Amino acid sequence: MRMHSPSMSELHAFATAVRLGSFSRAAAELCVTQSAVSRAVARLESHYGMPLIKRNAHALSLTPVGRELLDAVRAPLAAIEEVSARLRVAPADRPLHLAVVPTFASVWLIPRLRGFQQLHPGIKLNFVPYSKGEDFSGTVPDAAVLTGLGPEEWPQCSADYVIGREMVPICHPARLQQRLAQGLWRRPGDLASEALLYHTTAPGNWTQWLRAAQAGRAAPNLTTAFDQVSMLIQAVIADMGVALVQRCLVKDALQSGAVAVPFDLPIALQRGYFLCTPQDRRPRPGFAEFRRWLLDAAQEDIRGMGVLAGGAPGL
Numbered sequence: 001m002r003m004h005s006p007s008m009s010e011l012h013a014f015a016t017a018v019r020l021g022s023f024s025r026a027a028a029e030l031c032v033t034q035s036a037v038s039r040a041v042a043r044l045e046s047h048y049g050m051p052l053i054k055r056n057a058h059a060l061s062l063t064p065v066g067r068e069l070l071d072a073v074r075a076p077l078a079a080i081e082e083v084s085a086r087l088r089v090a091p092a093d094r095p096l097h098l099a100v101v102p103t104f105a106s107v108w109l110i111p112r113l114r115g116f117q118q119l120h121p122g123i124k125l126n127f128v129p130y131s132k133g134e135d136f137s138g139t140v141p142d143a144a145v146l147t148g149l150g151p152e153e154w155p156q157c158s159a160d161y162v163i164g165r166e167m168v169p170i171c172h173p174a175r176l177q178q179r180l181a182q183g184l185w186r187r188p189g190d191l192a193s194e195a196l197l198y199h200t201t202a203p204g205n206w207t208q209w210l211r212a213a214q215a216g217r218a219a220p221n222l223t224t225a226f227d228q229v230s231m232l233i234q235a236v237i238a239d240m241g242v243a244l245v246q247r248c249l250v251k252d253a254l255q256s257g258a259v260a261v262p263f264d265l266p267i268a269l270q271r272g273y274f275l276c277t278p279q280d281r282r283p284r285p286g287f288a289e290f291r292r293w294l295l296d297a298a299q300e301d302i303r304g305m306g307v308l309a310g311g312a313p314g315l
Contacts, residue, residue, distance in 0.1 A: 041053060162274060171243075
């Protein structure tokens, strides 16, 4: 009787099911039926004579043998998929898929993209939905601009700091004029008693900024939280209070007079924007050029800010 040998399609079905945590999701990605994926895994288990995946109503988990098999086939499968994609698609038709924090994309990145297109007219960019918890488990994105405290947040990725640690307080221009007319806001610490707006992911930014601005240990009067920087800026325009935001995101609002900076001290804190790519994938064509352009554009912006050291490591 001829011994069954594992096929590429069976190994691919197995690896995809584990990555997505579901036979049905694997079937959808591979454009086959759920039963086809199940049969492929069953044939592998029959070949090795022991279970590879533990199944329950909510998730899939690997047995020790399944983990050993996955570790052995993951890299070769990824290499084969990369070559296959490159052979199927002409270079000019293969876009670089990016996921980017929405406010950063609309306010800072997109206004500069024409410069990238002029430098690299042959590189196509596709922007795909952004996820705060991006883990690169799907086929896209190829790279993402994520917000966080540093590369340690994404141990499976290569992460380059882009921009965004440089923070300044902003307020409504009328509020600034009123406080100055009252003889207030002579020092950065005077902001601590105002209604301070803040981002939900970084409630400690005000404390860090005030200390770096030599405001002592003044306790910030935190009031309303928002989960997007664009909402923080709009709240300031509505004169709800004073917000601490990335200096790179308020250039237009400052120039238009919609907001004002009571103390133009762009202090570098810890949280910022990082360009992340999974370490277990070969970089897509065009990524190296995009990375170089993005980091150069960010450095040019930062050089013009006169940044002071705050809570950011190495600054």
